[in-house]
Amino acid sequence: MKVNLLYKIGIIGFGNMGSVIAHKLAAQASEYEVRVFEKDKSKAIKAKGVSFSEDISDLMLKVDTVILAIKPQDFDRLLKELKGRILNKLVISIAAGISTEHVEKLLGNVRVIRAMPNIAARIAESVTCLSKGNFANDDDLEFSKEIFNCLGTVRNINEDMMNAATAISGSGPGYIFYFIENSALDPDNIPEHARHDMMRRLEKAAEVLGFNTEDAAFLAANTVNASISLLKSTKSTPEELRLQVTSKGGTTEAGLEVLRKGGSWGEAAQAAFKRAQDLAKRG
Numbered sequence: 001m002k003v004n005l006l007y008k009i010g011i012i013g014f015g016n017m018g019s020v021i022a023h024k025l026a027a028q029a030s031e032y033e034v035r036v037f038e039k040d041k042s043k044a045i046k047a048k049g050v051s052f053s054e055d056i057s058d059l060m061l062k063v064d065t066v067i068l069a070i071k072p073q074d075f076d077r078l079l080k081e082l083k084g085r086i087l088n089k090l091v092i093s094i095a096a097g098i099s100t101e102h103v104e105k106l107l108g109n110v111r112v113i114r115a116m117p118n119i120a121a122r123i124a125e126s127v128t129c130l131s132k133g134n135f136a137n138d139d140d141l142e143f144s145k146e147i148f149n150c151l152g153t154v155r156n157i158n159e160d161m162m163n164a165a166t167a168i169s170g171s172g173p174g175y176i177f178y179f180i181e182n183s184a185l186d187p188d189n190i191p192e193h194a195r196h197d198m199m200r201r202l203e204k205a206a207e208v209l210g211f212n213t214e215d216a217a218f219l220a221a222n223t224v225n226a227s228i229s230l231l232k233s234t235k236s237t238p239e240e241l242r243l244q245v246t247s248k249g250g251t252t253e254a255g256l257e258v259l260r261k262g263g264s265w266g267e268a269a270q271a272a273f274k275r276a277q278d279l280a281k282r283g
């Protein structure tokens, strides 16, 4: 249960996602004090309501919750650096493929929440899936829900469905931008039949990965609607947005490779799911 306190949130990594989370939380200045550590100092630009720490030690001294917003490939190096500094802090990881168990293995018995938001966080329309680790409690999950509500809607799921969520709601915007790009649709005026076509494809893909019909419909509808809203509200083309969500070696890239070869959305999601599993093994 939330009481009227100022929550001190630390974010490690101020890239695509970390910066959006920082800005959205800082916009709720009466609730959150936001502090960031970013190793690339050129990115640590002035941002209203966001403070920057010079190093991890300083950040960890000043926050109660730490959000890990770096690439899965950089994760283990960071976790080794964080070991022994977590104390009683809540750790929230948004990395594709990294399980709470993996974080616990490297950090010890710490409270970990795993979150999978998507690019629509920029317009506060992300659908974020959340799951909790072995040592996190229901209050931690509730608190994390409040945080990610600043970015859109939140769905609690079992951890064993997190890689599937990554392939559907995390990478789904990539399939949607690719589809719009290649269907000669007007991004500012997507007809209803095309919207429903994309929802059906993503919903079917979600069912292929094991989501029940209700979760599949929820994730598909929210991801499609939010991606279309993002397209309308930014001046970016579908191609530009697709490029922004396609990290090298990431889950969206794996899904898009399949679509380019003429595969279905279900097959694309399976490839993204497999990439999420592979990212986990790399750790």
Ligand SMILES: NC(=O)c1ccc[n+]([C@@H]2O[C@H](COP(=O)([O-])OP(=O)(O)OC[C@H]3O[C@@H](n4cnc5c(N)ncnc54)[C@H](OP(=O)(O)O)[C@@H]3O)[C@@H](O)[C@H]2O)c1
Binding pocket: 012, 013, 014, 015, 016, 017, 018, 037, 038, 039, 040, 043, 069, 070, 071, 072, 074, 077, 078, 094, 095, 096, 116, 117, 118, 119, 170, 245, 247
């Ligand atoms: N982008 C999306 O749409 C999306 C959606 C859902 C989840 N995610 C997850 O979010 C995470 C971040 O993705 P992103 O797209 O925001 O990545 P990004 O743009 O590459 O941002 C990560 C930032 O963290 C910095 N960094 C790396 N190691 C660090 C360290 N030890 N301490 C401080 N800063 C460090 C990186 O610097 P360098 O570039 O110099 O390495 C980079 O500026 C990933 O794990 C991804 O799976 C992303």
